[in-house]
Amino acid sequence: MKGKNMRSRHGSAIITAIGMGIVLLFVIAGVQTFTSYRTQTIIQESRRVKALAIAEAGMELVLAELTKNSAFATHKLDKNLVWLATENRQQSLQDLSTHGFKLNSATSGTYSGKIGDGTFRVRVGLIPYADDPKTTNIDESLSYLRIEALGKYDTTVRRVDAVINRRYPAREFLMYDGGVLSMVYGLPNLSNKNVFSTGHLYGHKGIEIGRIMLSAHSPVGHGTTQELSDMNAIISGAGGIFIYSPIQAQFRERRGLPAKTAVIPTNTTFPTGGTFSSPQARKNGEMPKEIADANPDLPEELRPWIKEKNDKMSMNLEEPTFTTYKTDAKTPKGLFFSKTDSSNKSIKYRMPAGWTKDNSPTLDAVYLDFGSNLRTGNVTLPANFNGVIYSEKNIVVKGNPPKDIHIVSDANVFMAGDFNQGGNPNSFDDFYGLPQDYEPGKNAMTAIDYAPAIRDRFKDDAKPNPPFRHHVAATVVARERIVYDYRSPVDCFENEIYPFMKYKLASAMGSESNAKANCLDKNKNGTINLKSGSTEFEEAIDQFFTDYPIESAESAAASTPTEDALKQKLKDLHANGNMNFDDFDAVSREVWQGYASNYETKTAGTRGEPSAAAKQSSYGVYKFLSGLRAKMGVPDNGNKKDFNPNVITDSPGDFLYYPEMTTNAMFISCGELNTVFYAGPDVVKYYNKIGCLNNDVGLRHSETNHFVHRVFGSEINLRIPAEPKIHRIDASYYIPPTRRKIYDSTLPHMGIKGNKYELVSHIVISWKDTAASEDEYKDF
Amino acid sequence: MRKGFTAVELMIGLIIMSLLLTALYRTFSATRRNAAEIVANHSINDDLDRTLLRITDDIRESNLILPGFPEAVEPMEVSTLATNKNNKLKFEKFLYDYSKDPSTLAAGEVNYTKNEITYYLEPEDDQDPNSPWTLQRSLLPYNNKKQPENSQASVYTILRGIRECVFYRLNEQHTSGGGNVYIRLKLTRIDAEDETKKYSNEITISVKERGANPE
Known part of the structure; x- marks a missing residue:
């Protein structure tokens, strides 16, 4: 009975179980499908992200x-x-x-x-x-x-x-700074201006521009201002663009926009009692807290040319390819100087106080002179030269390199004279190096750049197979600093002093009018007429060297060989009668070599130490410099505070040139700024420049109105925190020259194709x- | 005597059966509701992911995020930012034509065109202060003379039912262009019965700008 009842219930239990099972299966299948889909999606997404x-x-x-x-x-x-x-x-x-x-x-x-x-x-x-x-x-x-x-x-x-x-950047930017690009140069109580022409300006952490208004953050009489000419763009990667005073600016035409001339208005008042993180930071170029993070307004109409940080033009640069440079310099096709190099290029280079880490009076350096129209250099390049010169020591360099070149130092590079601006010896106009002629009515102190015909010589250099290259696409790289060294007038102003010396010598040997016609006025077919009487001639020669001594008074009294030998050589010429231009030039070069070689002491293996003569104001080179300025109509030799550059009479038809040092290259330095540098429109800013100091020379020849430093090319200061940190310069102050920073428009087209060393972003x-x-x- | 179920047995059987079925139904129903809930919650997550991915891709393809869109704020202000009509993300994408010879370009002509893209928010109900928001993407093309082609402008709805969406940058010293764009997006279920148990998801992402202005 019982068993039968159980059997009779069997069917409903099974049905119930099956029903529940089916329902459960649906639920499990649903959940499983959903979970699996999600899992697969997540796996796929993760693979996509990884790929x-x-x-x-x-x-x-x-x-x-x-x-x-x-x-x-x-x-x-x-x-x-x-x-x-x-x-x-x-x-x-x-x-x-x-x-x-x-x-x-x-x-x-x-x-x-x-x-x-x-x-x-x-x-x-x-x-x-x-x-x-x-x-x-x-x-x-x-x-x-x-x-x-x-x-x-x-x-x-x-x-x-x-x-x-x-x-x-080195070919595109006129100036690049890995920190704040400071464009506040000059002196207080002056009305002169520095000019920055063409290319881009870039400050990775901001830009400051303005005239001198402060000294160590205390107000002073307003001074030198800055002017922008033919500018492509002013770009801040991050940080503000601070304009401390109205800045006259010309901007280039852009696609869809005509060129524009404008005054960039003041947008920042620099706080004289600003807040700094420390007193030392204040002296090291730190911006005061009050304005450091500001992003000052700029005129909307100038937006196409002025890019502030929101315009996203940030270009952070890595350090140059030092390893590749070194490897290539060590091959037979390169030129390499190790720390222990003892070749005749290795010298002790005299430094002013405050410039060396251990206060040593000299630095170990390699001295490279590429020569010029007037002198033979000391550099012999290897066959099939690959273009790389690398030194583990400092480098001192000047002259005109013959090939696109990379000059690289593990330490500093000192630009110790005109660099990379050769004259064409087969062109009469280029007889004394590249002619520094300005448009009529202009001069080196009033014009921004040379006359168009002269500028075209540079542009021609970038054309395929030019008959003569006045300059090459040179790159100068320093792991620490690139220093402009203005101390030697015979290196900085050779192309200007030499023609004037030649004119004065021709005047002494014959007559001023004949010298003017055949030395100054461009007339290569003219003859240098010598004085008829031999006594009169010899006295004139003696007088020339009395007026323009090669050696110091003490040495001259002791009858030194250089001056005496030259005197005799010149006196002997009288027997041959009048001279043509070329013969006279050959003799003049020897005379100039007498002056040039006597600027420094002749201690073997040492350079940069002025001789006893060069420490006296009577040294002929200083008198030529002074005479040249006077000849060009510079009142009071440029020493007047209210000097008016418009009075300079610089005719493009003669061989008289205002003293001017030109350095032409892409100058790339890596070291952080480590010197006295007050941010803002402040005069107290020590740059990497060595000027002449009173106790070093007989004539202060490198002051604001005495010459122009023409930096032709680009200045790239990467400010990479270096290891070891570069030492601080705490040197005596000098009066800076008038600056021309001019972009070289051949750089994007010359020596770039296939160049593996380029600094790129x-x-x-x-x-x-x-x-x-x-x-x-x-x-x- | 004929064998069979008594009425009592039948009733007891039916009662047990109905109890079992009821329990089963309730179990099934609860599971189904939970599954639907999970699916609905996941769709919130999917909407968030999809939307943020879309904006991220857009920004990564862009050249320039326009200054002020979005505004840069101090880090401590971020938590106070609220969804509003003026908070916009605006950027430009450039399309270059390298087959053109630049020397043949007419005056004012450039070798690129650009699209200006704007993400912005609109309340779904202007009258309701608690209204959810809709995220829109507008596109304005410019021709190769840098002129806008207004007739070709378009607007596309990216996402509806947004509880919160904020675009911002952070004020960071010495960072070009703000560096990153931040997007905070919050979605909340609006179909759940219990208001307190509404599923919400909030994600904040940052996108590093990649591109640059061609000039």
Whole structure:
């Protein structure tokens, strides 16, 4: 009975169980499906993110390769950005096992490797775009790169396709500063102006511009102001653009905008009682708290030319490729000087007080003179020279290098005279080096740049196969500082003093009118007429050297060989009668060598120490300088406070040139500013320049109205925190020259193609990330 | 005697059966409701992810985020920021044509066109202070003479039902262009019965600007 009842209930239990089971199954299946879908989605998303990160890493690695070697490329591209043939290349990066980074070795084509759990393949090539003639400081045909990077993680592939704008700051910028670019130069109580012409100005942490109004943050009479001419753009990477006084500015035409002349109005009042993090910081160039973080307003109408931090033009630069430079300099095609070099180029270079770390009176240096129209240099370049000179010591350099060149020092580079501005010996106009002629009515103190015909000589240098190159695309790199050394007048003003000396000598030997006609006025066919009487002639020669002594009074009394030998040589000429221009020039060069070589002491292995003669105001070179200024109509030799430069009479038709030192190169220094430097419109700013001091010379020849320093090219101060930190300069103050900082528009077009040492910055201007297939990856 | 169920047995069986079925239904129903809840909550997460990914991609492809859009604020002000109509994210994307010879460009012509893109918020109900917001994306193309093509401007709705959405930058010293753009986005379920148990998700992301101004 009981068993039968149980059986009779059996059917409903099973049905119930099955029903519940089915319901449970649906629920479990639903939950499982949902969970599985979510899991799969998350896994896929994570793979995509990883693959994208790997592709991005590949792109960044190629950018790092480009930074180390600006000539790096894997493929050619056509105008439609289609990849063409492979390019030969060298990889600079090294494997890093701790980060799972390994590069596949290859010397051409796609760049590939492994990073972490994934692999990448990258192509990079130059976009064949044409140069825009409207932009003088950029060669667009070298400015755009396509990078296509594929990253693969497991079976997932992602693609990053980007266009990179490659910038060449040393060729594009007139001035670049890795800190705050300070454009406050000059002296108080003056109405003169410094001029900055063409190119871009860039301050990575801001820019300050204004006239002198303070001294150690206390008010003084307003002084030198700054002027901007033919400017391309003023750019702040991050930080404000501080304008302390109205600044006259001319801006270049841009596409869609005409050129503009404007006054940039004052937008910042520098607080005289500002707040600084420490008294030392105040002396080291720190901006006061009151304005440090400000982003002062700028006129809307100037926005196309003035880019402040919100305009995203940040360009942070890595240090130059020192390792590559050194490696290449050590090959037989380069020139290398080690710390222990004992060749005849290695010297002790005399330094003023406060300039050396241990107060030593000299620095170990390599002395490189590339020669000029008037002298033979001491540098012999190796056969098939690769363009690199590297010194582990300081370098002292001057003269005109014969080839596009990179001069690199592990320490400082001293620019000790005119550099890289050769005259053409086959062109009469270029007889004394490059003619420094200005447009009629202008002179070195009133004009911004040379007359157009002279400027064209430089532009011609960038053309293919020019008949003569007045300058080359020189790069000067210092791990510490680049210093302009104005101490030697025979090196700084040789091209100006020599023609004047020649004119004075011709006047002494014959007559002033004959000398003027045949030495000053451009007339190569003229003859130098000698005085008819030999006694009269000899007395005139003696008088010349009395007026312009080569040696000091004590030495002359003791009848020294240089002056006496030259006197005799000149006296002997009388027997031969009148002289043509070339013969007279040959003799004059010997006389000039007498003056030039007697500027320094002749201690072997030492340079930069003025001789006894050079420490006296009677030294002929100073008297020539003084006479030259007087001849050009400079009142009181430029020493008057209210000096009016308009009174200078500089005719383009003669060989009289206002004293001017020209250094032409891309000057790249790495060291942090470590000197006395008061931020703001302040006069107390010690630059990397050595002027002449009273106790060193017989004539202060390097003051504001005495000469012009023409920096032609670009000044790049990277301010990279160096190890070890560069020592502080705490030198005596000197009166700075009038500055002309002029951009060299041939730089983007000369010596750049295939140059692997370029200082470059890369900016992403087009970006796309997309999916890609495994087949695409395999075939890439 | 014929075997069978008595009425009492049948009733007891039916009662047990109905109790079992009721319990089963309640279990099933609760599970289904929970699953639906989870799916709905996940769709909030998906909407957040999708929207932020969309904006992130957009910013990464851009060249220039326009100054002031969004405004830079001090870090301590971030928590006080609230959704409003004036809080906008505005940037530009440039499209270059490298096949052109720049020397042949006419006066005022450039070798690129650009799109100006703006993300902005609108309340779904202007009268309701607690109204959720809608995120819009507008696009204004410019021609190669740098002139806007207003007739081709368009607006696209990215997401509705937003509880909070804020764009901002941080005031950071010596950082070009602000460096990062921050987006705080909060979504809350509006269909849940119990107001206190509404699912919400809030994410703040930062996007590093990559591109640059072509000039």
